[in-house]
Amino acid sequence: MKNITLILITFLAFSCSNEQPDLIVRASIKGLKKGTVFLKRIQDTTLVTVDSVVVNGSSQIELESDLESPEVFYLALDKNSSEEDRITFFADKGVTIINTTLKNFVFDAKITGSEQQKTLEEYLLLMSRINSRRLDLIKASFEAQKNGDSSALKNYEQKQNNLMKSKYLQTVNFAINHSDSEVAPYLALTEIYNARIKFLDTINNSLSPNVKASKYGKELDAFIKRIKANEEH
Structure with missing residues (x-):
């Protein structure tokens, strides 16, 4: 024995x-x-x-x-x-x-x-185009400011604002289209955490059960609940 x-x-x-x-x-x-x-x-x-x-x-x-x-x-x-x-x-x-x-x-x-790495790289490629355009607009804005062209400066600033709105919307759409990947809640938490609560809610509600139960799925749900609780007070 x-x-x-x-x-x-x-x-x-x-x-x-x-x-x-x-x-x-x-x-x-x-x-x-x-x-x-x-x-x-x-x-x-x-x-x-x-x-x-x-x-x-x-x-x-x-x-x-x-x-x-x-x-x-x-x-x-x-x-x-x-x-x-x-x-x-x-x-x-x-x-x-x-x-x-x-x-x-x-x-x-x-x-x-991981498959999540491939999805993240796909998102980063999408954002690289937006970031490149943003850098061009910043450079153009600087030149307009240096030349004292207030009209052009205002135009470039408006284009930058529109570009940021486009980034947010594209990130929301990307997350929804990849709701079965942990990349979706990760992007919501890191890239558009200050977006309107309805956008974060939409991403959260679209997540698959497995992703909801993941580290970032739980963090996103808790984050949204904190925002809503603060808005009620």
């Missing part, structure tokens, strides 16, 4: 030690010889490090994390890196692969992994 108990304990210990983490991030950073790579996430509105790897000549970088539902993570080279110096990616359970370079750490990043 003692032998059987010992075998069971050994088996359980072995099983636990070989249990795979929810998320594995395998990264390759061309040109990086020495340094520390950090895997981060938002916890209670604070950016925290969940894993890190010291690189010393080896190109094999593997980081791990627990993961209850699809969530945005960040890959950084410096512990105190700014938002512009972090690679943002949408992770799901399983393996995410990130290939990039030391020289252009964020810009060169190629991410392979």
